[in-house]
Amino acid sequence: MQAHVVLAHPETRSFNGLLADTTRSTLAAAGWDVTTTDLQASDFDPRESADHYADRADPDRFHAQTEQRHHADRGTTPPEVAAEVDRLLAADLLVVHFPLWWFGMPAILKGWMDRVFVYGQVYTSTKRYDAGVCSGRRMLTCVTTGASADSCAHDGREGDTRMLLWPVLFPFRYVGFEVLMPEVLHGIGGVDFLEGDVDGTSVVDRYADHWADQLTRLDDRPTVPFNRDADFGDDKRLVAGAQVHSPFVAHEPQLPWAADAHT
Numbered sequence: 343m344q345a346h347v348v349l350a351h352p353e354t355r356s357f358n359g360l361l362a363d364t365t366r367s368t369l370a371a372a373g374w375d376v377t378t379t380d381l382q383a384s385d386f387d388p389r390e391s392a393d394h395y396a397d398r399a400d401p402d403r404f405h406a407q408t409e410q411r412h413h414a415d416r417g418t419t420p421p422e423v424a425a426e427v428d429r430l431l432a433a434d435l436l437v438v439h440f441p442l443w444w445f446g447m448p449a450i451l452k453g454w455m456d457r458v459f460v461y462g463q464v465y466t467s468t469k470r471y472d473a474g475v476c477s478g479r480r481m482l483t484c485v486t487t488g489a490s491a492d493s494c495a496h497d498g499r500e501g502d503t504r505m506l507l508w509p510v511l512f513p514f515r516y517v518g519f520e521v522l523m524p525e526v527l528h529g530i531g532g533v534d535f536l537e538g539d540v541d542g543t544s545v546v547d548r549y550a551d552h553w554a555d556q557l558t559r560l561d562d563r564p565t566v567p568f569n570r571d572a573d574f575g576d577d578k579r580l581v582a583g584a585q586v587h588s589p590f591v592a593h594e595p596q597l598p599w600a601a602d603a604h605t
């Protein structure tokens with residue numbers, strides 16, 4: 343069993359860095375072969391751009407998907423991306439660690455996705471969703487927020503974190519992953535917090551123990567439900583009667599201020 347761990351954080355001794363260590367050691371102890379990419383430490387360039395490609399399909403005008411497919415077909419994908427695609431496609435389980443930054447993922451993780459989900463290799467118009475290249479593989483995110491659980495609740499001041507995570511998780515579904523229910527840890531913050539303890543047990547150890555326990559029970563973890571391909575008609579819209587799993591894909595408009603945008 344092969345697992346790949348991706349860490350998106352500028353500090354290895356951060357809460358996220360420490361949890362990524364826990365992931366590696368826990369999975370290894372359970373018999374997994376584990377690869378890791380620390381995006382910041384490896385100086386991963388999150389900017390998809392012409393600079394990464396020599397001998398372009400179109401030297402005059404850079405079009406990302408055209409160049410991604412062109413270079414994937416020729417085996418000339420930029421080496422740091424090709425190595426990451428190899429790890430991704432070798433993995434039965436992908437674990438992604440990141441802090442919530444401005445209500446989404448850090449830019450370096452978004453850039454990892456922009457570059458590593460290579461058009462023509464990791465997805466095509468016929469290999470996506472149910473037929474995705476990563477079908478049969480599982481992915482799990484562990485996300486931290488500085489804000490409290492109450493602030494991140496469905497009626498909280500910062501908006502529902504689970505809603506914010508839908509657009510983060512959906513690309514993984516798009517390329518075929520079975521997306522496990524994310525682990526969201528709230529109220530994480532600062533060096534003082536990291537160095538704190540409760541009843542003689544360090545805060546970090548308490549979270550690490552909790553997280554390690556989650557990792558040993560992956561088979562019991564529910565998946566995030568997404569609509570299957572058969573739920574959509576030829577017009578790519580939800581068919582009548584199809585089950586609704588989120589406000590992002592629903593029979594009725596969910597935003598009162600945009601209710602007539604697609605009628």
Ligand SMILES: Cc1cc2nc3c(=O)[nH]c(=O)nc-3n(C[C@H](O)[C@H](O)[C@H](O)COP(=O)(O)O)c2cc1C
Nearest residue numbers: 356357358441442443444445486487488489530531
């Ligand atoms: C640029 C930046 C943006 C942030 N945006 C959010 C946010 O939108 N919501 C939130 O709850 N916390 C936010 N935070 C706080 C981080 O989520 C929090 O510090 C982190 O989860 C703690 O984990 P760490 O010790 O691994 O960094 C932000 C922090 C930074 C540096």
